[in-house]
Amino acid sequence: MKSKDAKLKDLHFIPRCDLCLKVAALSQMRCGSCNGSISFDYDKKLPIFDETKSGISRFWSRLPLVNPDTRITLGEGGTPLLKVDLGHENIWLKNEMANPTGSHKDRQISLAISHAVHLGKKLSAIVSAGSTGLSNAAYTSRAGIKGIVFTGESARSDRVYPIHILGSEVIRVKDDIDNVIDKLTELSAETGVYNSSTARHINPYQAEGPKTIAYEIYEDMGCAPDWMIVPAGGGGTYAAIGRGFIELFEAGLTDRIPRLVGAVPSSYNALEHGHNLGYQSMEEIKKHAIGEGIPTILAKLAHVYPPDAEDALKMARKLNGYFLSASDEESMDACEFLASRVGLYTEPSSGTSIAVLRKFLASGAANKSDKIAVMVCGSGFRETVTFSEKRPFTPNAINLDAMLENITL
Numbered sequence: 418m419k420s421k422d423a424k425l426k427d428l429h430f431i432p433r434c435d436l437c438l439k440v441a442a443l444s445q446m447r448c449g450s451c452n453g454s455i456s457f458d459y460d461k462k463l464p465i466f467d468e469t470k471s472g473i474s475r476f477w478s479r480l481p482l483v484n485p486d487t488r489i490t491l492g493e494g495g496t497p498l499l500k501v502d503l504g505h506e507n508i509w510l511k512n513e514m515a516n517p518t519g520s521h522k523d524r525q526i527s528l529a530i531s532h533a534v535h536l537g538k539k540l541s542a543i544v545s546a547g548s549t550g551l552s553n554a555a556y557t558s559r560a561g562i563k564g565i566v567f568t569g570e571s572a573r574s575d576r577v578y579p580i581h582i583l584g585s586e587v588i589r590v591k592d593d594i595d596n597v598i599d600k601l602t603e604l605s606a607e608t609g610v611y612n613s614s615t616a617r618h619i620n621p622y623q624a625e626g627p628k629t630i631a632y633e634i635y636e637d638m639g640c641a642p643d644w645m646i647v648p649a650g651g652g653g654t655y656a657a658i659g660r661g662f663i664e665l666f667e668a669g670l671t672d673r674i675p676r677l678v679g680a681v682p683s684s685y686n687a688l689e690h691g692h693n694l695g696y697q698s699m700e701e702i703k704k705h706a707i708g709e710g711i712p713t714i715l716a717k718l719a720h721v722y723p724p725d726a727e728d729a730l731k732m733a734r735k736l737n738g739y740f741l742s743a744s745d746e747e748s749m750d751a752c753e754f755l756a757s758r759v760g761l762y763t764e765p766s767s768g769t770s771i772a773v774l775r776k777f778l779a780s781g782a783a784n785k786s787d788k789i790a791v792m793v794c795g796s797g798f799r800e801t802v803t804f805s806e807k808r809p810f811t812p813n814a815i816n817l818d819a820m821l822e823n824i825t826l
């Protein structure tokens with residue numbers, strides 16, 4: 418097993434620059450020569466599945482984990498795959514709400530904090546009042562290192578309170594959130610502060626986490642689906658799930674790679690728009706900003722410039738995938754539909770996946786026999802305030818002697 422001081426030559430992965438292909442050190446988040454993003458070459462002779470390990474460490478051969486046995490874990494992964502009938506007979510929901518902090522980001526942050534601890538870091542910082550901030554707070558607490566979560570000035574108290582309880586310092590910054598992200602990236606490069614950001618060009622180690630969703634779906638279904646609907650905010654999860662299925666295909670385990678349909682908010686649909694117009698670069702997306710300043714309850718998916726857009730657009734072209742959008746109202750309707758039909762209470766940003774599923778089925782793109790996987794990734798229990806503000810509900814109050822007559826089918 419790899420020691421804490423593992424050298425690159427002893428590892429099953431090699432960090433390498435996407436652009437100049439130079440090998441990077443384990444401590445580098447970007448290429449030291451050309452500033453390119455980093456990907457990992459894996460020893461493809463190793464099997465993808467290792468049943469002697471537990472959780473996402475079972476897939477250590479395709480993850481940049483120096484030591485899978487000392488991974489910082491709260492029991493992430495291994496989430497249920499539920500067969501449901503939502504207007505098509507072959508739909509499977511991958512319930513990522515079952516992760517420790519209620520979203521798939523725990524897979525990524527487990528890898529990031531494990532990397533931070535391997536490097537001897539005593540602090541991890543992140544910019545987010547959403548899923549990643551919450552996850553980072555949980556995993557820094559688990560690792561016994563300090564967590565700092567920077568948020569925008571208007572971050573809601575019900576979102577930052579759990580981060581505070583989990584032991585992270587929460588600091589609101591009076592500036593545009595994109596400027597805060599840029600500033601932390603700059604400070605991390607200058608000072609070595611560990612940045613757990615879930616954008617691949619800022620932290621490539623976390624970016625491999627969502628591949629494990631593809632592996633688990635394959636395991637539970639016994640094959641790869643024909644289609645998969647994935648919520649796409651920054652685009653990193655979409656791209657990584659695609660990489661996971663490609664690796665299964667390359668290992669000869671499946672004869673198909675699903676077409677990925679990215680679910681995006683209607684008012685922040687840079688990925689849908691960019692894909693439809695054939696964009697390939699962030700420059701093209703930046704030239705045509707979409708959504709800037711538009712209020713939305715789908716905040717966890719709302720990016721004017723999705724940080725992993727280039728990866729997501731490239732993956733969509735490669736797998737013949739595409740993106741569909743849904744509005745705030747459609748997403749909330751879909752949450753109510755899913756909750757009442759299946760018993761899963763999702764946050765609005767995950768309702769977008771179900772709203773897009775309904776549009777996808779209505780489009781007739783899927784054949785009757787096609788297998789469709791849908792990722793549902795954020796627990797509604799974290800966003801009850803959003804629901805109650807938009808769709809207030811006050812139960813009837815009755816007298817004691819009226820209880821019997823109110824018990825009706």
Ligand SMILES: [Zn+2]
Pocket residue numbers: 434435436437438439448449450451452453
């Ligand atoms: Zn380079």
